[in-house]
Amino acid sequence: EPEVTQTPSHQVTQMGQEVILRCVPISNHLYFYWYRQILGQKVEFLVSFYNNEISEKSEIFDDQFSVERPDGSNFTLKIRSTKLEDSAMYFCATRAYIGTGELFFGEGSRLTVL
Amino acid sequence: KNQVEQSPQSLIILEGKNCTLQCNYTVSPFSNLRWYKQDTGRGPVSLTIMTFSENTKSNGRYTATLDADTKQSSLHITASQLSDSASYICVVSESNYQLIWGAGTKLIIKP
Numbered sequence: 001e002p003e004v005t006q007t008p009s010h011q012v013t014q015m016g017q018e019v020i021l022r023c024v025p026i027s028n029h030l031y032f033y034w035y036r037q038i039l040g041q042k043v044e045f046l047v048s049f050y051n052n053e054i055s056e057k058s059e060i061f062d063d064q065f066s067v068e069r070p071d072g073s074n075f076t077l078k079i080r081s082t083k084l085e086d087s088a089m090y091f092c093a094t095r096a097y098i099g100t101g102e103l104f105f106g107e108g109s110r111l112t113v114l
Numbered sequence: 115k116n117q118v119e120q121s122p123q124s125l126i127i128l129e130g131k132n133c134t135l136q137c138n139y140t141v142s143p144f145s146n147l148r149w150y151k152q153d154t155g156r157g158p159v160s161l162t163i164m165t166f167s168e169n170t171k172s173n174g175r176y177t178a179t180l181d182a183d184t185k186q187s188s189l190h191i192t193a194s195q196l197s198d199s200a201s202y203i204c205v206v207s208e209s210n211y212q213l214i215w216g217a218g219t220k221l222i223i224k225p
Contacts, residue, residue, distance in 0.1 A: 004157075042217040043158065043203065056212065091157050098211050100146050100165060105157030 002026040006092050006106035014114055016081050021109045023075045023092030031101070032075045033093040034067065036060070037108075043091070049075065082113045116141040118206050118216035126222045131194055135219045137187040137204030145207040149178050149189050152201045152218065161189070161202075191221075199223045 005024045013019050025032055034046040047057040047067055054067065066078045075094075079086055089108040095101040118139045127133050139147070146165045150158035162171045162178040164187070171178050175192045191198055201218040208214065 043215045045213065045215075089155070093157075100163050102160050102163060103148075103213075105159070107157050108155070110155075 002104075004092055004094055004104050004106035006090075006109050008109055009107065010110040010112070012112045012114065013082055015084060019079045019082055019086075019111060021077045021079075021090050021092075021111070023077075023094075023106055024073060025075055025092070025094035026096075026104055029094035029096050029104070031095045031098060032067075032069070033103070034077045035091045035093060035105075036088040037091065038088045046077070046090075079111075082111070084113050087111055087113045116206075116208065116214050118204055118214050120202075120204050120216040120219050122219060123217070124220040124222070126224060127194055129194060129196055129223050129225050132190065132192050133194060133221065135189045135191075135202050135204075135221070137189070137216060139185050139187070139204070139206045139214070139216075141185075141206040141208055141214050143209040144182065144185075145209045145211065147178075147180055147187050148205040148207070148213075149176070149187075150203040150205060152203055154200070158203060194223045196223050196225060 007022045032049040035043050037043045045058050047061045048055045064080045069075050091108045092106045093103045095103045121136045148163045149161040152158040161176050164180045166182050177190045180187045201220050203218040204216040206214045
């Protein structure tokens with residue numbers, strides 16, 4: 001069964017450092033998303049990406065965050081200067097089409113900021 | 115304000131028993147409603163997606179219902195197994211395809 005893969009599974013970083021989280025979407029999917037989940041809290045939408053550009057972003061997705069699809073396969077989330085409150089699980093999700101298209105999630109990248 | 119409320123927050127049942135989880139939403143205009151299962155530390159996995167016209171949808175031992183008039187949904191789990199222990203999240207899609215996430219119900223199955 002096709003799956004979304006994310007790397008790294010866990011990253012520990014110092015406050016102020018840059019972090020890049022990577023996602024390999026399912027091959028024929030067109031819509032890509034990043035979500036985060038702080039421990040014990042609900043899943044929060046960060047950003048959606050379609051046709052090589054951001055289609056929606058939340059208030060959380062400020063200037064410290066950026067996304068890109070550098071080589072047509074990987075979909076990356078960059079946090080420029082990490083803060084303690086960025087510690088969370090970050091999930092990449094993809095779907096083939098909008099509407100009732102099923103959303104497939106990766107296993108997540110756990111980010112710990114010290 | 116668009117919201118998704120789930121109850122109970124947590125639930126403990128014995129293996130083999132049935133249970134029902136509730137979801138109330140105020141999302142409008144409505145497109146579809148999804149139930150996800152999330153094991154601890156893992157990504158959510160889709161159980162069902164229901165559109166406005168669907169009242170019931172089953173996926174194995176999971177049966178979801180939707181009442182679009184009262185804006186309520188339920189997820190019924192039959193003959194629970196230890197592997198059903200997880201968080202179950204209700205997610206409602208607006209017509210512009212934005213997903214509004216509930217906080218989830220944490221289900222624990224005890225042997």
